[in-house]
Each structure stands twice: as structure tokens, then as C-alpha cells.
Amino acid sequence: MILVHNMSLSELLKDLQADINAAIKLEKKLKDEKFINEIKTVLKSAKIGFIDAAGGALHRLHETQPTIETVKELIQGFPDALSFKDEHNRVPVQSAIWSNTATKYLPILAKEGIKHEVGGRGMRGGLLVEDPKKP
Amino acid sequence: MLTQLGTASDPIPYDTASLEVLKELRKDNLLLKEDIKEHDLLYWSCNPQSNMRFEYLTEWDPDYLMTGTNYYLPLSHALIQHCAPRFFTMYFQTALRHYPQHLGFLFQKDTSGKTAYERAVEKHGKQETFKIIQQCIPTNTSLPILHHVIKDAPQYMNDFSHRYPSAICLRDDNGRSFIQAQLAGGAKTLVNDGIFFLRLSDDEIAEADPVTKQYPFLTAASGESGDLLTTYFLLSKNPSLLERYKEEATQQALEEQEARTAKKRKIGDGDNEEGE
Numbered sequence: 001m002i003l004v005h006n007m008s009l010s011e012l013l014k015d016l017q018a019d020i021n022a023a024i025k026l027e028k029k030l031k032d033e034k035f036i037n038e039i040k041t042v043l044k045s046a047k048i049g050f051i052d053a054a055g056g057a058l059h060r061l062h063e064t065q066p067t068i069e070t071v072k073e074l075i076q077g078f079p080d081a082l083s084f085k086d087e088h089n090r091v092p093v094q095s096a097i098w099s100n101t102a103t104k105y106l107p108i109l110a111k112e113g114i115k116h117e118v119g120g121r122g123m124r125g126g127l128l129v130e131d132p133k134k135p
Numbered sequence: 136m137l138t139q140l141g142t143a144s145d146p147i148p149y150d151t152a153s154l155e156v157l158k159e160l161r162k163d164n165l166l167l168k169e170d171i172k173e174h175d176l177l178y179w180s181c182n183p184q185s186n187m188r189f190e191y192l193t194e195w196d197p198d199y200l201m202t203g204t205n206y207y208l209p210l211s212h213a214l215i216q217h218c219a220p221r222f223f224t225m226y227f228q229t230a231l232r233h234y235p236q237h238l239g240f241l242f243q244k245d246t247s248g249k250t251a252y253e254r255a256v257e258k259h260g261k262q263e264t265f266k267i268i269q270q271c272i273p274t275n276t277s278l279p280i281l282h283h284v285i286k287d288a289p290q291y292m293n294d295f296s297h298r299y300p301s302a303i304c305l306r307d308d309n310g311r312s313f314i315q316a317q318l319a320g321g322a323k324t325l326v327n328d329g330i331f332f333l334r335l336s337d338d339e340i341a342e343a344d345p346v347t348k349q350y351p352f353l354t355a356a357s358g359e360s361g362d363l364l365t366t367y368f369l370l371s372k373n374p375s376l377l378e379r380y381k382e383e384a385t386q387q388a389l390e391e392q393e394a395r396t397a398k399k400r401k402i403g404d405g406d407n408e409e410g411e
Contacts, residue, residue, distance in 0.1 A: 095395045100149040124165055 016046075055084020058092035058109070061101055062102035071105055075112045082109065082118045082126070088133050093126035138325060154187045161195075171196045171203075178205040178228035181214055181226050189225065197233040200226070201240060211251040217259050224267045231271055235278055236308055239271070242287035250288055266296060274299060279307040284315040289320065297374045311344035318354050319344060325365040340372050350376050 003105040007015065023039045026087065030036075054074055057064070058081055082093055091103060096102040106127075123129055130134020160166035170176060171192055177199050180189040193200060200370070203210035212229070214223045231239035242250045255264040269339050281302045284295045296303070303313050314335065317323055321391055335351070343350050352369035355362055370377060 100152040103149075103152045103156045106156045107163060107165065110165050111163065112158070127160075127165060 017082065031038060051078050051080045052084060054078035054081035056086075058082065058084065059086045059090075059095045061092070061096060061105050062099035065101060068105070068108050071108055074113070075108075079112070079116045082113050082116050091126045091129065093118065094129065094131055097131075136262060146186070149388070150185055150187045153185070154191055156385075157188060168196055171199050175203070175205050177203050177207060178210060178213060181210075181218075181222055183221055183225060186225065190229065193229050193233065198235060199213075200230045201237070201243070208245055209243050209251070211243050212245050212249075212254050215251060215254045215258050220263055223255065224270060227271045233277075238278070238280065238283040238287075242283065252291065261294070265294075266384070269298065270300075275301060275304065277305060278302070279305040279313075280312065281305075281313055282307040285313070285316050285320055288321070312339070312342075314339050315342070315344050315351075318351050319346070322366075324355070324362040325368050326362075332365065335369075335372075337373065340369055341376060349382060352376060353380065359379055 004012065020043070023036075026076075027036055054077065057074060058071075066074075081092070085091055086093075086095060091113075093106060093113055096105045096109055110125035110127050113119070113127075116125075117123075119129035120125040136349050157166055167334065176192050177189065177196075179185075180192055182189070198211060205213035208216060211226060213225070214226050227241070229239075237243075240249075241252050244250055245254070255267070257269065259267075272280060276299065279302060280299050281292070281295060282305070284292055306312055307316060311319065317331070323331055340351055343353060347354065349357065350369075352366050355365040355369060
């Protein structure tokens with residue numbers, strides 16, 4: 001575990017990719033349903049973890065200040081992150097309203113949000129969703 | 136919320152950033168004109184910390200300053216009722232710029248007939264209300280404020296007249312003097328305000344109203360409460376006005392007759408050309 005903690009993200013992902021490849025090869029040969037199910041559970045939770053991490057990143061745009069292109073790339077990689085709610089129950093497009101350093105991301109979050117129906121159909125990518133904590 | 140939020144201590148950075156976003160959202164059709172009404176955007180943005188956004192939205196839909204409502208009240212009333220005086224000051228300044236002819240809706244009535252001015256006096260007191268009004272309309276204004284008062288809220292004339300004494304010399308958009316505006320109001324008669332008529336100068340008695348083109352004696356005669364005593368008094372001050380009126384009326388009738396004849400002739404010539 002210490003080794004894993006010391007690895008960079010790309011090293012960790014490469015390592016994981018090797019594990020995944022091994023599991024794929026074994027899926028048909030091993031005939032151990034419990035093994036396959038446990039791997040599936042781990043990967044499902046990893047998938048959710050990715051979305052949560054990307055969602056968290058979208059809520060922290062006021063701190064990290066990436067370019068609009070980078071935000072677009074992040075959304076394209078993890079579109080479900082647009083609906084990730086923070087501790088205030090807000091989606092990223094709502095969080096971006098609260099800081100003058102994040103408002104510039106509103107249009108991209110809304111435009112991409114429309115494609116993925118954030119807040120539901122016709123909610124303009126979450127722009128029309130009522131803030132859970134109005135001032 | 137994008138139209139409303141801000142930082143009270145240093146409002147400009149947030150206001151600027153949010154304004155840019157509003158512009159971009161509008162360009163991408165993510166902010167629509169109907170949103171101003173649907174989401175009460177003028178009400179929420181009418182706040183010193185979102186001044187630029189409020190200006191931007193009012194430029195886009197200035198009509199909403201007049202037609203807007205919030206909590207069943209006209210926008211002007213809602214801001215007085217629910218917000219601090221500085222919010223209404225902001226609204227009033229903007230409304231005066233867009234609608235000087237309606238005096239920034241100072242006398243806009245709610246469904247019960249109460250004017251915004253009355254609500255402001257009730258809510259903030261007369262002194263505070265006039266502080267707001269005088270902040271937006273200086274004493275030496277060129278706005279015919281007293282004309283508006285006499286037309287929309289004559290019962291408050293005393294409150295306004297001593298604060299805007301020079302406005303009595305102004306003419307309104309129609310070219311009416313203050314005296315003419317009072318006469319056009321139709322409420323004055325020799326019996327209920329004899330001093331008013333006694334003080335009229337010869338020039339004022341002989342000056343036709345720029346809107347109705349009528350002399351004061353005719354205005355007095357033709358109002359809803361046409362008053363013969365007042366008409367007689369005004370005519371007695373200058374009997375020649377009746378003769379002048381007759382001449383002008385005859386001349387006008389002749390001109391109208393000539394215009395009708397010329398029009399018929401033109402139509403006749405057109406028919407002949409078609410026949411040929």
C-alpha cells in the first residue's frame with residue numbers, strides 16, 4: 001500500500017490497466033464468479049469515484065482557475081460530473097455563481113449541461129434549477 | 136441568482152464578472168428577454184451591489200420598469216415595501232432616465248389606488264422619501280415635476296411646491312404652463328378657488344392651451360364639470376376672446392372644407408385618368 005501511495009497518477013493508472021487486462025484474460029478461463037463479481041464491484045466504485053472526483057473539480061473551479069478548454073475536456077471525459085452535488089446540494093453550474101473568479105465558467109457549464117440535461121430537460125443545463133440555499 | 140449576488144464591500148469585481156456572463160449567456164440564447172419577467176430579474180438585480188447588471192437588464196427591457204410586478208405589487212411598490220430606501224433610489228433614478236414623462240413612476244398606483252409616493256411616505260416617512268426624491272430630482276430640475284403632481288396627486292401639492300419652487304415656471308412636454316396644467320385638470324372653478332382665477336394675468340387668460348387649442352374660458356366651459364360662472368368670469372376679463380375664438384373657428388372650418396374639396400378633386404382626377 002505504501003508503494004501505491006507513492007506512485008504518480010499515470011503510474012497508478014498503468015498499474016491498474018495491467019490488473020484490468022489480467023482480469024479480462026482470466027474472465028473466461030478462471031470460471032470463478034466470485035472473483036469476477038468482486039472485480040466488477042471494485043471497478044464500479046472506481047467509476048463512481050472518477051465522476052465524484054471530476055465533479056469535485058468542477059466545484060473548485062474558483063480555486064483552480066483552469067482554461068475554458070480544460071474545463072470542456074474535463075466535462076467531455078466525465079459528463080456525469082456536471083450533475084455531481086456538493087455539500088450544499090448544488091450542481092457545479094450553481095457553485096460557479098458564488099464566486100467572481102468562477103462565473104466565467106457558467107456559459108460552458110450551462111452549454112454542456114444542456115447536452116446532458118443537468119437539472120432535467122428544459123432547465124438550461126442547470127441554470128434554472130433553484131439554488132438549495134438562497135441568500 | 137446571477138443577477139442578484141454581489142459583494143457589498145467591493146461590488147465591482149463580482150458585478151463586472153457577472154455582467155460579462157449575462158452578455159455571453161444572452162449571446163448563446165441561454166438568457167432570454169422573457170426571463171426578465173419570468174424570474175423577476177429587475178427586482179432581484181435592483182441592488183447597489185449589482186448596479187451594472189440592473190442597468191444592462193433595464194436597457195434590454197425598459198418597459199418592465201413600468202409593467203413589472205413582484206408579490207402582486209408593481210415593481211416600484213415592491214422595492215419600497217420589501218427593500219431598504221437605497222434600492223428604490225436606484226430604481227427611481229433609472230426609471231426617471233427612461234421615463235421622465237411618467238416622472239419615473241413616482242405616482243404609479245397599485246391595485247388599491249395607492250401611489251408609490253404614498254407607499255414610500257408610509258414606509259420610510261416623508262423626510263426620507265423626499266431625501267430620495269431630491270437625490271434623483273434636484274431642486275433646479277428641468278422636469279415639470281409640479282405638473283405631474285397637479286395631474287396625479289394634487290393633494291400633495293404643498294409637499295412638492297416648496298421643495299421645487301422654480302418648477303412652477305416650467306412647461307411640460309406638451310408646452311403647457313403650470314397654470315394651463317391646472318386648468319386642464321378640470322377641478323378648478325371660481326367657487327372652489329377664486330384666488331387662482333383672480334391672479335390670472337391678461338396674457339394667461341388670452342393664451343390658448345397648446346394641446347386642446349382652447350382658451351381658458353372654453354376649457355372652463357367644456358370640462359367634465361363645465362362651470363358657467365368661471366367661463367363668464369374669464370370672458371368678462373377679456374370679451375374680445377369670444378370674437379377671436381369665433382374667427383379662428385370659422386377659419387379652421389373653412390380650411391377643413393377646402394382640404395375635403397381638394398381630397399375629393401384628387402380622387403376624381405384619379406378616376407378620370409383610369410377611365411382614359
